[in-house]
Amino acid sequence: MEVGFLGLGIMGKAMAMNLLRNGFKVTVWNRTLSKCDELVEHGAAVGETPAAVVKKCKYTIAMLSDPSAAISVVYDKDGVLEEICNGKSYIDMSTVDADTSIKISEGIISKGGRFLEGPVSGSKKPAEDGQLIILAAGEKGLYDEAIPIFDVLGKKSFFLGQVGNGAKMKLVVNMIMGSMMNAFSEGLELTESSGLDPRTLLDVLDLGAMANPMFKMKGPSMLQSKYPPAFPLKHQQKDMRLALALGDENAVSMPVAAAANEAFKKARSMGLGDQDFSAVHEAIKGPKHP
Amino acid sequence: MEVGFLGLGIMGKAMAMNLLRNGFKVTVWNRTLSKCDELVEHGAAVGETPAAVVKKCKYTIAMLSDPSAAISVVYDKDGVLEEICNGKSYIDMSTVDADTSIKISEGIISKGGRFLEGPVSGSKKPAEDGQLIILAAGEKGLYDEAIPIFDVLGKKSFFLGQVGNGAKMKLVVNMIMGSMMNAFSEGLELTESSGLDPRTLLDVLDLGAMANPMFKMKGPSMLQSKYPPAFPLKHQQKDMRLALALGDENAVSMPVAAAANEAFKKARSMGLGDQDFSAVHEAIKGPKHP
Amino acid sequence: MEVGFLGLGIMGKAMAMNLLRNGFKVTVWNRTLSKCDELVEHGAAVGETPAAVVKKCKYTIAMLSDPSAAISVVYDKDGVLEEICNGKSYIDMSTVDADTSIKISEGIISKGGRFLEGPVSGSKKPAEDGQLIILAAGEKGLYDEAIPIFDVLGKKSFFLGQVGNGAKMKLVVNMIMGSMMNAFSEGLELTESSGLDPRTLLDVLDLGAMANPMFKMKGPSMLQSKYPPAFPLKHQQKDMRLALALGDENAVSMPVAAAANEAFKKARSMGLGDQDFSAVHEAIKGPKHP
Amino acid sequence: MEVGFLGLGIMGKAMAMNLLRNGFKVTVWNRTLSKCDELVEHGAAVGETPAAVVKKCKYTIAMLSDPSAAISVVYDKDGVLEEICNGKSYIDMSTVDADTSIKISEGIISKGGRFLEGPVSGSKKPAEDGQLIILAAGEKGLYDEAIPIFDVLGKKSFFLGQVGNGAKMKLVVNMIMGSMMNAFSEGLELTESSGLDPRTLLDVLDLGAMANPMFKMKGPSMLQSKYPPAFPLKHQQKDMRLALALGDENAVSMPVAAAANEAFKKARSMGLGDQDFSAVHEAIKGPKHP
Structure with a gap:
């Protein structure tokens, strides 16, 4: 299963590493690209831009620092919206407010993509140990397909209904x-x-x-x-x-x-x-x- | 080890039963004496009055419903004060305020007895299972001697210093x-x-x-x-x-x-x-x- | 002195009436134009649109029900912005939040007009009696010129500095x-x-x-x-x-x-x-x- | 009308002075007797003890600093209780809690005296100006007789029913x-x-x-x-x-x-x-x- 991963802060890096360790093919991107190096050593590929990652992968996960970063990665030049399309899916696990999540969802869906929000409960240690709690909401079909990913990242995931409910x-x-x-x-x-x-x-x-x-x-x-x-x-x-x-x-x-x-x-x-x-x-x- | 036990409400009955099951000789008293019957079937002796229990036992434990009951059992006619004396000890595990506990302590000590308060954290089930948490305070030497009792009643006891600290x-x-x-x-x-x-x-x-x-x-x-x-x-x-x-x-x-x-x-x-x-x-x- | 007045709700009607009684020439506008009738009987002229009022009067006062009405009267078609210009002034006495007030101010100033916010403390009775307290902020020169107006509407006015401070x-x-x-x-x-x-x-x-x-x-x-x-x-x-x-x-x-x-x-x-x-x-x- | 006055602190002194100025005959007492001097210059008599004041006067007013002083003046040696009797009245205007007031009331009534509590709202200046607000409670007949006194001390008095209600x-x-x-x-x-x-x-x-x-x-x-x-x-x-x-x-x-x-x-x-x-x-x- 090929997965894109945007954002390699403390949380994102630990989560992407877990995916690699569990046999996923992962293409990573980070605003400061040098942060990708350690993951490359463990077998990750690198995408030059968020758009490039989405072009390559059927599923792309984001773990960004705040609402403005989450918006920017989607809506800016070279962003997710340039390549998201029918058949591709976007899972934003950043902690954002419901309004931000809805705004991202609308962009993705308007291009034919599928969207899921999945903020997590738990910090650095649970992220490293794959013991996060995942509060997912949005497209139920995508949630079902993402279960193997969530099983690696967390000890438990919940599907909460419409976008915003996770937030x-x-x-x-x-x-x-x-x-x-x-x-x-x-x-x-x-x-x-x-x-x-x-x-x-x-x-x-x-x-x-x-x-x-x-x-x-x-x-x-x-x-x-x-x-x-x-x-x-x-x-x-x-x-x-x-x-x-x-x-x-x-x-x-x-x-x-x-x-x-x-x-x-x-x-x-x-x-x-x-x-x-x-x-x-x-x-x-x-x-x-x- | 011979132990007196005053007060056989929900908590007291469970605690006295645990003492019996663990090999203590127990003499019980309750305002409504019929409540003693079940414990007698399990080997307890009965004291006619609080004073009678204290006369018979070196250590007497009380588990009463409220501050006024705790005071009354000590200070009233046929109460603890009539028989407490040098060489005898009184451990009040009722939940009372610090002032009540200090008043009881003063009575006991004035007669030469030793005193320990020991309110518990935990309700019916932990009492039955011997899993209470005991917050003891008062005479340290008595606390040390009472450890075998507390080991039966609770999973952990603390010694907190002067009388009132447990409350x-x-x-x-x-x-x-x-x-x-x-x-x-x-x-x-x-x-x-x-x-x-x-x-x-x-x-x-x-x-x-x-x-x-x-x-x-x-x-x-x-x-x-x-x-x-x-x-x-x-x-x-x-x-x-x-x-x-x-x-x-x-x-x-x-x-x-x-x-x-x-x-x-x-x-x-x-x-x-x-x-x-x-x-x-x-x-x-x-x-x-x- | 010729004054425009936008908004003839409970407060606005009482305020415009006070201006008429004190010798001001007043041109009024209200979304429901029939509300202008009573004021016309007392000598007011009527403007067909906010823009028409501003075109006719050097000073225009607004007293609208809420932030969205206050924005709409300025920015919508036939609104204040179409006629406001160098030499004309706009005084918004509606109760709005600081952000709304700043947004209105920016529109007015970008067209060369002068702006003052002037929310009031006091309700129906003080409005009728000319006993409001006026919390003005914005263009100081305009505040000084508006003193004769404020003297009629209120018992006291304060100038509080930059736009938003009144709110x-x-x-x-x-x-x-x-x-x-x-x-x-x-x-x-x-x-x-x-x-x-x-x-x-x-x-x-x-x-x-x-x-x-x-x-x-x-x-x-x-x-x-x-x-x-x-x-x-x-x-x-x-x-x-x-x-x-x-x-x-x-x-x-x-x-x-x-x-x-x-x-x-x-x-x-x-x-x-x-x-x-x-x-x-x-x-x-x-x-x-x- | 002859009135006793116990307690010449900031409040009491101002109140006693007002009584003198308005033609009352006043006999004062204070724990530190030298505080009586200024009032004597204005025509007051001095009582050696609270009991002596009560013996001399049909009505005695108290204005003491706190509950313990209020109790002490009544119950201690040479206190009010030694001379209070049928036909004499005691009005305590100190600020005390309801329980203290009730305790004082019980003492006075047990000796046949009449009792009124009358805590005041207002501090030094209103006391000097005879502008206090008096919150009286207790014996209604006594309240009615005390109206001329309250008219001098305060701008308004209220009768609130049973003792404790004033507090x-x-x-x-x-x-x-x-x-x-x-x-x-x-x-x-x-x-x-x-x-x-x-x-x-x-x-x-x-x-x-x-x-x-x-x-x-x-x-x-x-x-x-x-x-x-x-x-x-x-x-x-x-x-x-x-x-x-x-x-x-x-x-x-x-x-x-x-x-x-x-x-x-x-x-x-x-x-x-x-x-x-x-x-x-x-x-x-x-x-x-x-």
């Missing part, structure tokens, strides 16, 4: 994540301020009904005020904002998410936007009485 | 639980209002970094608007209130917990106080446009 | 209004639930440091659960959303406004969007225990 | 005040962060439907980050806490007040508890990006 589901998941992070951080701070050992709280939580990988992974570094960016706080806050906007559209009142969002904004105002989203802990601890 | 740690844990439940419920409602399938959200969450037993256990019944009371909402809201009060004492600002608490209060005003705490979902869904 | 200031004012309304409503509900007479609260508030016309005006009808729409709740909630978005841009954490916004959303979900914004009281009272 | 009404008023102060402060900060002049916001607010003495009085000093304590922040936060507790008792969900309370707690954690309650502005501004 929306991801927002909900990240909103819950942001509120949970605030709940966790408030608990750590209350523990410490009450004269208890917050490391014990981590142990207690990890044994009970609320035990989850995120608390286990982030807790120890939060207690050391270390926040190496796995998922930058400014992106988390943006997702909270978009989730609240989705709630606004549908008249869903979400006071806990709203309070969590304001804490993330406070953290941004403290200059913590580029640190990990767990740095909201600094906003919750706040400035102390001198 | 406080339990409040923090329950506060995080309450905020998480709100985050979860808001996410379910946003999913449904956005035209997505909330059962898929449950599946996605269960595969990712936020996967936890509580979401897995409560989610499906919440989607059916069913809230059989494992932990009553009014007790959850009381614990949020007490945790916020603890934060107030220590000037810890906790806006997410505060927002969650107001949602639980709204649920109480809707008459949901005796249902499971996951019934806060009804307050978040709210009354709909007719 | 932003209005959002801040309405955000404070929305939070105050929630504070007031929570207080009324707490009074009633505590067995006190909320009418007494109204009296006490009206005598003290927080006395304000809004509490005085809205309180009595809120106690009767009556919310005749002076300012529709859905518009208030939209302004809260936009103010929070402005805060998001500038990383300003505003937890009280965020909580108030969620209450307005709850009220929308209850079908109260077209009632007065004081109907948020119904969301705060909430469904009661049967 | 509760005052909590509601102060809760609204705290939420309004947060709404105001968020608005000021949003204005400044958006590049607008917050002094203009003060002017705009003062002309519109939300105009109120508090914004007018506190705004200018808040913009200079000056918070001379008229009403200390820690007392405001305590009143928010008690109002929220009253809401908890009655299952009233108040998310805006809860968010405001958390902001006051944040301000306390920053060491601002002894400054004016408007210092919550510092917590809302927060630490800025360096």
